Amino acid sequence: MVDRTTLTRRETVAGAAALALLPQAAAGQGGAPAKGEAPGAGEAPGAGAGQVTGVVYEDRGGLGRRGPGDPGIPDVLVSNGRDVARTDADGRYTLPVGDETVxxxxxxxGYALPRDADNIPRFSYIHQPAGSPAGLNLRYAGLAPTGPLPASVDFGLTRSEERGDFEVILFTDPQPESHAELGFVRDTAVTRALGLGAAFGMTTGDVLFDDLSLYPRQNRIIGRVGIPWFHIGGNHDLNFEAPDARHSRETFKRIYGAPSYAFHYGGVLFLMLDNVHYLGAATGTPARGGRYEGRIGERQLAFVEAVLRETPRDRLVVVAMHVPLLTDLDPDSPGINTVDREALLRLLAGRPSLSVAGHTHTTEHHYLDASGRRVAEGAEGHHHHVLTAVSGSWWSGPPDRRGIATADSRDGTPHGFHVLSIKGAATYTTRYVPASDDAGRQMRILLESQFRTEDLARLPDTRLADLFGSPVPAESVGGTDLVVNLFDGGPRSRVRYRIGDGPWQAMARVRRPDPFVAALYARFAATKKSWVKAEPSSHIWTARLPAGVAPGCHRLSVEATDEYGRLHRDGIVLEVLGGESAPGRRI
Structure with a gap:
């Protein structure tokens, strides 16, 4: 039985049993525990608290260090993860600092960050004199001792033109647990991202699936997209040998730097938050199991409040995190919802804002009031978008012609990613990009009659397309449902259909599993991860076909209006067979 208050790190959000755990490996390095707090709590000033000072300067020479002709930049924000300071006329700042601070x-x-060879932005300095605690016995290396705090911690920026119209690639949950699956990421989502012309990209957690030794190769692959790429951690990026949240991001910090941070681009504020609050090893499991909840925490909320205090109220704010603020799967589970979302939403109230997350391997849109509850249909509210997972169903499903798992998500959305489009630094849209579907379709259209998933066991040679398409015997048309999965649909989307030149008929949004994906998982059970099953989807529309459709071939057209009012069109051929001409009995 699964503890519904928390989820183990290798358990799925559906509450599956934990998978087999890998053996322990080499130890990390030394430090001291602190009271539980939000992820990144190791950054809190505490024992040994003092001050850090430094300069933000314009790196005119491109040397990566301040030269004699590099002026300080005034009015730039610098943070220790809680407090925020603004640089003076000479570019100098001062902040509180403790023994474990980023x-x-x-x-x-208008400025660009330095990047490494893999296009990872470098914008933070880790002050952890003792390094990662040796007693943690980290499987994946943490931080080496950083030594005494430098006399001046400086940050160099270069001038860069940034327009108010730009795009951002939004990945979540690539989640490869092997080199083979990392190849799947490379040959699907990363390949589709090449040439999109985005200003930058981000991955909102579960960069990997527990094996943190894959970070270097992952970074080399993503780096070839050729744009700055930002990362935040997910529950599968944790050091779960740590007893609590404080040292649960030691490897992540070594690879990427600050686990939560912010930046401006094109007049928009981006807040990158780590809301996977690690609670330690699960009771009765080996050290490679762990529990967590969705929680932003007091420290990060103080940081958000401080940054917003320095940000004009008409500035668009985009918040990225891993665990959704709210999900349709189980709105009461702290393992897949953010328990303190109300505090964040109250800080954002009155500002134009969008938040994005991943984690659930579903695609969802929510509109929330300042208390974190869904608003009434048509009412204004904070837009929270749960993004399509790059890995879909954790790289489950039958292989395609390339040998790559088809990986349809458990809510029926083909695996992929989103692109955020900003217009005039004030308004936005997102669009879904399938990672493997060359047709780029935005919906799946099915005909559902008497088919049942268990029939697959006795019909091993029946194609799924035959089970959910034409032909339909004339006497069965009135008992057939049209099912449309609008992959990126939500509560503001509308779907309608018509047969031939007949009148348009509205379809009803229902919460139910996608029948195609349910059948796919049943037919190809040996190709999926053990916990994967079809879950109720938030973007299914259905309608019962009218009885009396004449035998013959008819064009069935579907029109869908998405969350942003954009129109998508698709269709199928509805073939209706008369009694004598039917080639066989439809199941």
Whole structure:
């Protein structure tokens, strides 16, 4: 039985049993525990608290260090993860600092951050004199001792033109647990992202699936997209040998720097939050199991409040996190919802804002009031978008012609990613991009009659397309449902259909599993991860076909209006057979 208050790290959000755990490996390095707090709590000033000072400067020479001709940049924000300081006329700042603090610059519009060879932005300095605690016995290396705090912690920026119209690639949950699956990421989503012309990209958690040794190769692959790529951690990026949240991001910090941070681009504020609050090893399991909840925590909320205090109220704010603020799967589970979302939403109230998340391997849109509840249909509210997972159903499903798992998500959305489009630094849209479907379709259209998933066991040679398409015997048309999965649909989307030139008929949004994906998992059970099953989808529309459709071939057209009012069109051929001409009995 699964503990519904928390989820183990290798358990799925559906509450499946934990998978087999890998053996322990080499130890990390030394430190001290602190009271539980939100992820990144190791950054809190505490024992040994003092001050850090430094300069944010314009790196005119491109040397990566301040030269004699590099002026300081005034009015730039710098943070220790809680407090925020603004640089003076000479570019200098001062902040409180403790024995475990990450100091980072908040890039302003019109400047670029330095990047490494894999296009990972470098904007933070980790002050952890003792390094990662040796007693943790981390499987994946944490931080080496950083030594005494430098006399000046400086950050160099370069001038860069940034327009108010730009795009951002939004990945979540690529989640490869092997080199083979990392190849799937490379040959699907990353390949589709090449040439999109985005300003930058981000991955909102579960960069990997527990094996943190894959970070270097993952970074080399993503780096070839050729744009800055930001990362935040998911529950599968944790060091779960840690007893609590404080040291649960040691490997992530070594690879990427600050686990939560912010930056401006094109007049928009991006807040990158780590809301996977690690609670330690699960009771009765080996050290490679763990529990967590969705929680932003007091420290990060103080950081958000401080940054917003320095940000004009008409500035668009985009918040990225891993665990959704709210999900349709189980709105009461702290393992897949953010328990303190109300505190964040109250800080964002009155500002134009969007938040994005992943984690659930579903695609969802929610509109929330300042208390974190869904608003009435048509009412204004904060838009929270749960993104399509790059890995779909954790790389489950039969292989395609390339040998890559088809990976349809458990709500029926083909695996993929989203692109955020900003217009005039004030308005936005998102669009779904399938990672493997060359047709780029935005919906799946099915005909559902007497078929039952268990029939697959006795009909091993029946194609799924035959089970959910034409032909339909004339006497069965009135008992057939049209089912449309609008992959990126939500509560503001509308779907309608018509047969031939007949009148348009509205379809009803229902919460139910996608029958195609349910059948796919049943037919190809040996190709999926053990916990994967079809879950109720938030973007299914249905309608019963009218009786009396004449035998023959008819064009069945579908029109869908998405969350942003954009129109999508698709259709199928509805073939209706008369009694004598039917080639066989339809199941």
């Amino acid at each position: 100091i980072f610059v908040i890039k302003p519009t």
